[in-house]
Amino acid sequence: MTRLGLMLALALLPGVANANTLVLAEKGRARATIVVSAEPSTAEQTAATELAQYLQKITGASFAVVDERQAVVGSRILVGPSREARRLLGARTVASLRPEEFIIRGVGDDLLLVGGRPRGTLYAVYSFLEDDLGCCWMTWYGEESIPHRATLQVQALNRRDAPAMAVRDICCHPNAYSDRQLMQRFLVRNRCQGPDLNFTGDTSPYGGTSQTFAYPPKGWLVHTLFQWLPPDEHFAAHPEWFSLAGDKRVSSRQLCFSNPGLRTALAAAILKRIGEANPAGTYSVSAMDWTGAFCDCADCRALVEREGTPGAPLFDYLAELGPQVQAQFPQARISTLAYRKEQSEIPPRTIRLPENVVVIFAPIDDNFAAPIDSPGNAGTKRNLEDWRKVTNHLW
Template identity: 35%
Template sequence: MRVPLLLLLAAGALPAAELVHEGRSRHTIVISRTAPPAERRAAEELQKFVRQISGAELPIAGDSRRVRGPLVLIGRSRELERVARNLPPPDLGPEGFVIAVRGRHLVIAGGGERGTMYGVYEFLERLGCRWFTAEVARVPIRRTIPLPAADVRQEPAFEYREPFFTEAFDRDWAARNRTNGHHAQLDAATGGKISYYPFVHSFYQLVPPEKYFDQHPEYFSLVDGKRRRERGQLCLTHPEVLRIAVDTVERWIAEHPEATIFSVSQNDWEGWCECDRCRRVEEEEGGAHSGPLL
């Protein structure tokens, strides 16, 4: 028993693998020669911030030919297939990523290009980088950067992420903080974004009162005994309202292929429908005005 114990202690004393040691690195960043714009930018961001943190300059190379020495593999490439054929895992979502060490090589790969980019920013955050605003950031000084001790796998809990204030729409801030909303100034190089149509408070776009109210006031909310054309809502329990709304959304889907989310949302005021059907649903849902909408 004494020999295995001594071997274990000796193994534990070995230095951890390093990306940068005292301001110098032997690693090369590798991307596919056909890498999409966001993965190219991810490699450049990693190169830039590692330089700012440690002073080390990691060259960026394509995978057209074999690259010698330890590698930082960004996204899918021939070199990634050679080093870690099982990464990224096939069940990883498009914005998910893995950070893993295989031998001397660091792997940062996503289910899609946005996921790869997010993996790079997660790696930098773990080194202490923070981007508080478009102008204010914290980049630590670390002459030595160790490789991660354990694999990391992450996927976002929410498909759509958008802090709704002007500064958060900044292109670089949004990418580095992993937001992806419609109003962010994200382009192909920053992974694109999730678009929706139309803007919120869309009831009168779904069932326009100028088109339907004169002939069908019953499509619109009953308030104090009168159907309301302006500053009201829809009668959400009327079957024709549902049919018209579905037809409208189907048309929006055909006309706006860039969007993956479509807004079916109440108008930006009160005026809930007080008809017997709508009130009955509200009562069943604990008195919530949202009951008929849901």
């Protein structure tokens, strides 16, 4: 929501509320009670606790959290699919909510923050705090921006929403922070539930993570080509599996995906690991984290020319790998990175990736201080939109 939208959604100044306005706090005193179901999930209880905490930070008022079996006088903030929430919204409507989908709605003197399980209600609370009240969680070191209003009024709200991407993540190396609970809260409050959340410990209070991310033998989540086929184990016997740099095969770039022997060996390594580790996991097959072309051989260059992207050799291989994985492990997924314009950020022209291949869009080249639709990031925005034509699974 824009700041203008925020101003329209809130009546932040003291005054008499009209019929479409709900007063949550007045002069530092709570005017509403937070109500959860008789048997809330762990994430729904967390949602209520977080809401009470941040409403107190905003208003200075202490907000009680009770379950629906207790009598409440005055306005209620119904958090989660309680009996009363189902009555006001309709049982079918509540039952139809997807796992991360939520409804924020004012009904009479009540405010409903209700979502599907496991994370929908939690996201309803965070969306309300951020998009409607103006809270912002800025870093994993705990920096946040919280408005301060002793009297807090909200206009009648009514929206049904869900995150646009199935998996969201902010890439933070686990050694980059010392307090994993701070990191966990930062990710969850920004509605991230991807692989980095796995590094933070027990995520059950927040509804867990979105996917089972499995690992190649040496344990990295991305930039995995040399984990599948380590150069120190294979380059001497099979230099043709590795990139041609000029007129020389090198073990310090990527793999030569146009080589049939490489394709066979790489598929065998991946299938072996899936069988050993987790037949329903998501496994990364993504370029190493350094610049330069994948391979200068004639066949790889021909793929690049045909598809209009430096990542064409990798994408062509993934189109072949997907059915091989599907045949043996129908629940497994392969992920790859759309990463660096000189490598794999630009989607291919004609290759369509199989249903079990996921693209993680990671535009590292860009201006992160500006929105994706700013002029300087126009190329990245176009690439993101074009990827939707290539895959049904864009994270």
